[in-house]
Amino acid sequence: MLDPITLSVIQAGLMQVCDEMDLTFSRAAFSPVIAEANDRSDGIYAAADGALIAQGSGGLPVFVGTMQYSTRVLIERIAAGITAPPEPGDTYIVNDPYLGGTHLMDVRFARPFYRDGRIFCWLSNTGHWPDTGGAVPGGFSASATSVEQEGLRLPPVKLFKRGEMDREIYQIICSNIRVADQRIGDVKAQAAALSVGEERLAALLDRYGDDTVRAAIAELRTRAARQMRAFIATIPEGPHRSVAWVDSDGVVNEPLAIRLAVTRAGDDLVFDFTGSSPPCAGPMNSVEATTLSSVYLAMRHIFPELPISAGAFEPVKVTGHRGTFLDAHYPRPVSGCAAEVSQRIAEAVFAALVDALPDRVTAAPAGTSGNFALGGHDPERGSDYVMYQLSGGGYGGNADHDGLANGCSTIGISKAPPIEIMEQKFPVLYRHYRLREGSGGAGRHRGGLGLDYEVELRRGMARASFVMDHGRFGPQGALGGADGAPNRVVVTRNGHEETPEHLSKAQDIPLAPGDRVRVETPGGGGYGDPLTRDPEAVAEDVRLGRHTRDAARALFGVVLTGEPPRPDPEATRTLRAERTRGAADPQHA
């Protein structure tokens, strides 16, 4: 019988193993996307079925839960004789989206962890490689129509055999990806992280005993499920419905719907995606592992106290996604799943549950990674380059406060690069980089402001590509709050302004020196009735240029007077009373 202290201590010990793997991976990795942006995750998975035992607390949110699917598929393929059986010291590499993955750039390593000659568990990690081949550098094609155009797809194969790297497999990989000479730094880091995990996990087992740790893992799983069920019990039965929209798939210019009904069924919470759009021609498909993981990450945003373990997500049932674009199969292109579709799934979860959990859930955040890629040739340096500008947007208002301005994507935690570093590396000049005024959705607590920037090409020819979203509709307001401003892209070529046909997605728009790209990212959704917003807060927004004086009146029903502006209490009361009556009057409805 396990005492509760040993249980907590082993839980902390398992987390420590994963955190040290995360740390090792980030610190040793070559690529900034892993080393600085922490686009990686490490965890421990069950020997029998790959179920998630523990995952590092610093992993990128989008990886919550994904590696348990890839590990499960690996175990199944080994059992079926498709993949070679493991031996001590082996490490498999896999990035196939359809085998429990995300997009091709997320490369997973999995290593069996042995105790007394038998597999005790699996250690696995994911790192976002800067490139895995395909039509466009970096892999985010806005218009791919099959996965082959997106890059090299690896089924699980042993990159390390009995501790030694298989040079032949490595050469095949390097021959199919860009900037291959730098990848060895990431491969070594990714493998080193697993080795640290082995060392630390062995120390934990030596200290507490294999049987005790095994029993603790089982008990922790049960307890985590109990914790989630305690949260679920606070949610009314429902159904709680929502719809969230992806602008287009990048190929066919029509919106894709995510239709969600969340229902509490006994102890479980069922997420039903029936009625969502069918698989699409362009890269905005999701694969099952990413869809499930997106629901989990949304739930963890709502309940950050939950441990990241299979138990916590046991009571979360996802259904109705089969046959929709949320469960695409080979050869559908999927490069938008992890960066964009995942965020729209999370938005659907937030929008469905905000009425039921108004203190926990926010109005919709910007919900796009804002990927702008510029590839070209710099004649001054005589070299080619690919520049990425990922950007943030406004967060949704919430029960306690206004949304944060320029926050990171729902699925990420990485910092954006400084303008000065971008201008050092690439032949561009930023004309401005500022808050996007007026973009936060009106509400009792308004949405946070998005970002507004404009980049000018200084030298050489280049091509601009965009994989963004929320260009058609802004992030959803909640409980009477207004939507945030939609994403907006304007390309100025030879003095003429144009907006991409797909609004937020475009591929290879040619640019000449002097041409410009302006991006305005979404503001967050507003929370609660704007007519109940504190007039002083509205006045401050006007003073600080977040909204105009006209908007104060039109959106918030606040009459301002003087300079600097102060609310006129009497006029505001009157105006708001009129508005409230107008809203209640069926003639106006």
Add this chain to the structure above:
Amino acid sequence: MGEAEPGLVAGIDVGGTFTDLVLMDPATGAVRLAKVPTTPANQAEGVLAALDAAGADLSRVDLIVHGTTTTTNAVLERKLARTGMITTAGFRDVLELGRRTRPAPYGMVGRFVPIIPRDLRLEVAERMDAAGDAVVPLDEAGVAAAGRALLAAGCESVVVHFLHAYANPAHERRAGEILAGLWPNGHVTLGHALLSESREFERGVTAAVNAAVQPLLERYVARLRTELAARGYAGDLLVMNGNGGMVSARTVAREAAKTVMSGPASGVMAAAHIGRRAGVPDLITYDMGGTSTDVALIRGAEPPVSNEIEVDYALPIHVPMVDVRTVGAGGGSIARVNAAGLLEVGPESAGAVPGPICYGRGGADPTISDANLVLGRLDPDKLPSAAGGPARDAVAAVFAERLGAPLGLDAVAAAEAVIRLANVKMAGAIRMVSVSLGADPRDFTLLAFGGAGPLHACALARELGIPRVLVPGRPGITNALGCVVADLRHDFVTTLNMALDRLDEDRLAQVFAGQAAEGAALIGAERVAIRAVRHRFSLDMQFIGQTHLLRVDLDGPDVDRNTLRRKFAEAYFARFRVDLGEGRAAVVNANCSVIGERAGLDLSRLIAPSGRKATLEEARTGQRDCRFAGQWHPTPVYWRDHLPARFTLTGPAIVEQMDCTILIEPGDRVEPDADGNLIVTIGGGDA
């Protein structure tokens, strides 16, 4: 202690709760101590009270070194001077946009208040590019107009922050000249002057913090100097910087941002000094107080310095500061049982107010400190508010009800569980700090200080496989001691951005020579006796294609490319355990620290020799039952100041002193060293 002799040195540290003072006679090593409440409204009152409490005759004090939290508190609470910013057109929101982050990975919420509000951030036409070429000329009339507008808006301080000013500061300098003609005081900060590195958000925040705390620090220091002079003090007042060095109060405000986070830095400086004297140069410092726990890793008795400290969410201050990491809450961390039926300790904290239950200030949640009380480790009669505080039984009742019942444990077992889990988590956090710096904690000695550090140190050391714990003479006033022992110090960073195989060795030598000369001039201008000037040279390097930097320490200013290549490879492997011999390296920054070493102070009389008893038995004040590993142990209690000069003691034991309680677990062995530090050798077993 006799009459104060001429030439005394006073170290005064203002902490959140207490103002501590160490008054030392360098000639004899004689020491006086004082601990008085901090006076938050005007810290100078507490400082003077501390001097009074120690009976200091200011006419006989040569040097007062002061660690202040004036700027720290101002920044964290945003109680700043009204400050304006003049910046490049199109970029006034850089300070508010940050690097598109959020406070925590999970939870799409958070607030952020920029250091300077948007209506006081004005734009002027000007633009440099990354090469330092002017793309748009400076609108000089615009600068003057913006300056006047900010004055009209009531600004007391102003910062000029232009893009790429690190590459070419001409526009910032010119704007500075224009402002000098119209600004009524000296509070004009130029972004590049404080930090000449690329990254506009970090440089801008650093400059903005500097501008916004400068008037506050200047006023505070001026007031204190006046008060001290009125009491007969004729010497210089020195102020601690976050880099662990001290600078004259006459000039400290110019780079006021450097004083933010000086408190933790001085503790680490003291630790390094103690370790150097004790012959223990490799230390992990473990400073656990009521509200936070700070950890630093010292190698070769040199405190680590980093240029990339973030003092709060989205508040990077990129000037060199001692690399102290806050790894968690302190004695006030709250324990609870979650919905999974699992015990959790932290991250919520009862803080200083209301604090733990046992402080009797209205705290109702069970904390780490309360658990120590229930287990007999703290003496209920010696708690800060013992008079009105709840008795041990009342605290135990809370443990039984809130934690014991859901866990199926009695109050004592619940309290033990809290301590066990808290120690495991703190040990994990310390491991993360050392691993992130490429170190194995087992190669270090744990130096415990702060009010609560010595209570947990032995258990943590055991958990981490650390063989030895050092508890200094006065663990509760280590920061003040850091002020007394600190050296003069100036750090310089110059951005080079050169590929290693194209490194201009002559240029590097010139940069280092220039930095060294500037440091020597600054140290020469301080009126403090030093015995030597020491230099530390280093380079920040990276592989081309990477963005994170690795500091490579150099033996001296003369380096050639081949040596550098080898040193970088060694440093890279030591830190990251990955050999990347294939990669091409680049030199990003050249750094030089110029240190004016003061005569080393004798710490052997931190505990007055006259108070020591001849035998352990005489130092013993009593006995109480303490709980270790599920059993009560009758545990002798000793008074630190009475411990003999030589003894050997095997745990369990408790050593109490004015400023903290030291817990020696069963099987651990204690001996004093020549300075009166307690050296604990960790025994085997799982306490």
